[in-house]
Amino acid sequence: MSDLTFLMGKFEARIPTDRLYSDNHLWLQPDGESGIYRVGFTAYSVRLLQDVYFLEWSIDPNSAVYKKQEIGEVESSKAVSSLFAPADGEILDFNEQLLDDPSAINTDGYGKGWLFRLKTDVQFLTPDEYMQHLDAGWEKTQSLIKGQYN
Amino acid sequence: MAKKLTVVISQSQGKNPAKQQLEESLAMSLLLDGNVEVSLVPHLYDLSADHSGLLFLRSIPGDVILLSWLYPRGARWILDRQGIRGHEGISQLASLSEDSEVDREDDHHERNGNGKPKHEQVGIVLKDLPTRKIYCLDLRDHTDPQVYLKEIQRIANESTLPIVDLVSFIQAQPRAEQIEKYLRPLDILAEQKSATPLSDDDDAPANGEVVRRRWYPVIDYSRCTNCMECIDFCLFGVYGLDTQGLILVEQQDNCKKGCPACSRVCPANAIVFPGHKTPAIAGADGEVGDMKIDLSKLFGAPSAVELAARERDVELVRDGRDAVGLEIGIPRRLKDKPVKPRDELDDLIDSLDALEL
Numbered sequence: 001m002s003d004l005t006f007l008m009g010k011f012e013a014r015i016p017t018d019r020l021y022s023d024n025h026l027w028l029q030p031d032g033e034s035g036i037y038r039v040g041f042t043a044y045s046v047r048l049l050q051d052v053y054f055l056e057w058s059i060d061p062n063s064a065v066y067k068k069q070e071i072g073e074v075e076s077s078k079a080v081s082s083l084f085a086p087a088d089g090e091i092l093d094f095n096e097q098l099l100d101d102p103s104a105i106n107t108d109g110y111g112k113g114w115l116f117r118l119k120t121d122v123q124f125l126t127p128d129e130y131m132q133h134l135d136a137g138w139e140k141t142q143s144l145i146k147g148q149y150n
Numbered sequence: 151m152a153k154k155l156t157v158v159i160s161q162s163q164g165k166n167p168a169k170q171q172l173e174e175s176l177a178m179s180l181l182l183d184g185n186v187e188v189s190l191v192p193h194l195y196d197l198s199a200d201h202s203g204l205l206f207l208r209s210i211p212g213d214v215i216l217l218s219w220l221y222p223r224g225a226r227w228i229l230d231r232q233g234i235r236g237h238e239g240i241s242q243l244a245s246l247s248e249d250s251e252v253d254r255e256d257d258h259h260e261r262n263g264n265g266k267p268k269h270e271q272v273g274i275v276l277k278d279l280p281t282r283k284i285y286c287l288d289l290r291d292h293t294d295p296q297v298y299l300k301e302i303q304r305i306a307n308e309s310t311l312p313i314v315d316l317v318s319f320i321q322a323q324p325r326a327e328q329i330e331k332y333l334r335p336l337d338i339l340a341e342q343k344s345a346t347p348l349s350d351d352d353d354a355p356a357n358g359e360v361v362r363r364r365w366y367p368v369i370d371y372s373r374c375t376n377c378m379e380c381i382d383f384c385l386f387g388v389y390g391l392d393t394q395g396l397i398l399v400e401q402q403d404n405c406k407k408g409c410p411a412c413s414r415v416c417p418a419n420a421i422v423f424p425g426h427k428t429p430a431i432a433g434a435d436g437e438v439g440d441m442k443i444d445l446s447k448l449f450g451a452p453s454a455v456e457l458a459a460r461e462r463d464v465e466l467v468r469d470g471r472d473a474v475g476l477e478i479g480i481p482r483r484l485k486d487k488p489v490k491p492r493d494e495l496d497d498l499i500d501s502l503d504a505l506e507l
Contacts, residue, residue, distance in 0.1 A: 024450030048445055068452045079443040084450035145443055 004127050006044060006134045013043040013134075016110055021130035022086035027110065028124050035121050039086065040114040041105055044134060048145070049076040052102040057116075061093040067122075074102075089120025155309045156187040156210045157302060159335070160194040160218035160225070163363065168293075169219065175295045176217065177335045183299075185306055186215075190335040192361040194218050194228055195424050201359055206332040207234045213309045215239070215285040215302055222286035224424035224433030227368045229284060230276075231399060239285030243292070243301050273373040273420065274396065283309070365425060366402035367412060370433070373420035380412045380421060383458070383479035385466065388412070406465040411458035415480075455480060 004015040015021075019029040020037070025045040028037035041049070057072040065071060065085035072083040085091070094116045098104060105113040125133060157180055162169040173190070180188040187210075191203035194216070198204075207214075207229070214236070218225045226238060285305055287298060331337065367380075367388065376397050381389035389412075390400030413421040413431050422433035447453075452460070459480070463473035 022450075025448060045449070048443075048448065068450050068456075070451075079445045081445035081449050082451055084446075084452075086450065141448060144445075144447060 004131055006131060008044065008047055008138075011047055013047055014110075015042065015044075015127050015131060015134075017127045019110075020124035020126065021133075022124055023133055024084060024086055026086050026115070028086070028118065029114075031117055035119055036092070037118050037120070038114045039116050039118050041109055042130075043109060046106060046109045046113075048141070049074065049079050049081075050106075051077040052105045053077065055098050055102045055105075055115075057094055059091065062090065064090050086118070087120045087122035087124070089118050089122065092117040092119055155185075155213050155215065155302075155306050156189060157215045157217065158189045158191060158207060158210075160216060160220070161190060161192050162219045162289075163193045163196065169289070172289060172293065172295060173217075174339060176298055177339065179295060179299055180302070181335065186302065187333060188335050189332040190338045191332060194225060195220065196361045196364045197232070198364070199232060201361070202328045203332065203359075204232050204234070205326075206329040207232070209329055210234075211282070213239065213283045213285070213305075215287065215305055217287050217289050217298065219289050220286075220424050221422075221429075221433035221435070222288055223370055223435055224368055224422045225286040225288075226284065227370050227422060227433075228424065229286075230371070231368060234284070235276075236280050236282040236284040239283035239305065241285055241287055241301060242304065243287060243297065273418065274371045274376055276371050363425075364403065365407040365409075365423070366405040367399050368422045368424060368433070369397065369399055370420045370422055373418045375418050375420075377417060379415055379417060379479075383415045383462070384412050385462065385471075385474070385478065386469075406468075409461050409465050411461040411465075414454040414458040414461075 003017060006013040006015055016027075019027050021027055021042065022039075025042050026039050027042050028039050030036070031038045046052075052074060054075040055072065056074075059065065059071050066088050067085055069085045070082050071085050071091065074081050074083055095114050098113070098115065102113075104111075105115075107113070159173050159177055161173055177188055177190055180186055189206065191197070191206065192201075194203075214234075216225055216229065220228070222241070229235070287301065289298075292298065374397060376395075378397065381391075381397060386404050386406060388399060388401055388404045390398050392398045410423045410426050410428075410431050413419075413423055413426075419430065423431050424433055426432045455476070459474075459476050463475060466473055
């Protein structure tokens with residue numbers, strides 16, 4: 001099945017259909033064992049961040065987390081943001097390679113740019129549901145950005 | 151005979167030598183200068199209402215410059231709550247978070263008169279303020295004492311204008327011994343140096359009175375609209391009303407150490423916790439931070455109210471009470487948020503590239 005596309009202004013954010021999504025704009029791809037996912041930024045996130053300069057985690061590998069728990073920080077050319085767990089579960093490990101050079105987030109966000117592995121039994125959004133979520137939140141996202149420029 | 155201007159140095163918490171040195175060199179220089187009264191009190195925020203340091207501050211009839219390790223907004227409203235009131239004196243020192251504004255010079259003439267200074271939010275207008283001025287300077291802004299000495303000199307000149315109620319000088323009561331000692335800062339410094347060097351206790355009394363670290367909210371009445379969301383939200387009996395129905399931090403010490411939750415729910419950002427690590431909560435003026443967009447909300451940051459409710463729950467459980475989550479005292483404004491009408495934002499994302507920040 002071919003990828004879905006969400007239109008951000010003129011930018012086409014690619015949403016692959018081979019994985020699941022969280023409402024805080026991360027993708028989750030089953031990684032071997034059931035209930036274990038590789039997690040990364042969606043094209044939508046990366047487009048808003050643009051070039052990622054710096055990534056830092058504030059928790060250790062194998063830490064239990066709850067949804068919306070602050071787990072780290074990202075800084076890019078356009079933005080800074082705290083990062084939050086997408087669901088209750090356990091974060092098993094982080095993509096060590098990104099800590100030295102986070103550029104894979106921009107060059108291969110759905111592959112080598114993965115962030116961490118999460119163990120959880122929570123249900124996530126299907127690609128279609130994530131598209132709807134993006135649609136519903138698009139205006140809010142724009143005013144979030146606009147509000148901070150004014 | 152009292153001098154016109156009193157400079158009060160509010161000492162830092164703890165024993166940071168760099169801070170102590172700045173305090174000391176300021177006290178020495180001002181004493182040698184002899185143009186102003188100089189005094190040294192323990193960290194203002196930690197003083198309980200009956201501490202002699204506050205009695206001393208209340209006994210000062212004229213203009214006051216307060217040098218403290220606090221944001222001026224925090225310092226000013228701590229003083230106000232303790233009954234040390236006056237008009238806000240405008241410092242021309244540039245702080246770290248803002249550039250000096252040229253037009254500030256005129257602002258202080260307008261307060262409580264015909265119109266408010268333009269940088270002021272619409273809050274409650276406090277009545278019956280004494281005509282004298284209170285200047286609050288932040289000692290964290292500069293490391294060079296000369297910067298402060300210069301500004302103090304400038305204020306001293308400004309303060310010779312006949313705007314102070316001279317009658318109160320003439321009628322000033324002789325000060326009691328326990329208060330008078332604050333006008334001998336050298337004795338205070340000497341006493342502190344000789345005081346039990348073995349003890350590593352931060353709370354070592356400066357003047358025989360124990361000063362402990364305290365934690366409580368301070369209301370900025372220039373912003374407060376008396377909306378009552380704080381009193382609805384706090385479940386620990388910190389807030390109350392005065393006889394006029396004005397919101398008041400009634401029981402300061404009922405507050406839970408480290409919890410800034412009410413400050414987060416305040417729609418006017420009028421609640422200051424001077425000891426909090428976030429500048430906006432500690433009373434920094436205006437916007438603090440860099441120019442980058444903060445995408446935390448997008449990536450799932452809990453809202454200020456969610457955070458506040460979580461912080462409150464922690465304190466409730468610690469007290470052996472039940473967590474209430476978002477059930478009680480949640481601001482009404484959050485229940486039905488209006489949806490913003492759509493405007494021309496479609497190519498906003500594309501324009502991001504053009505905005506080289």
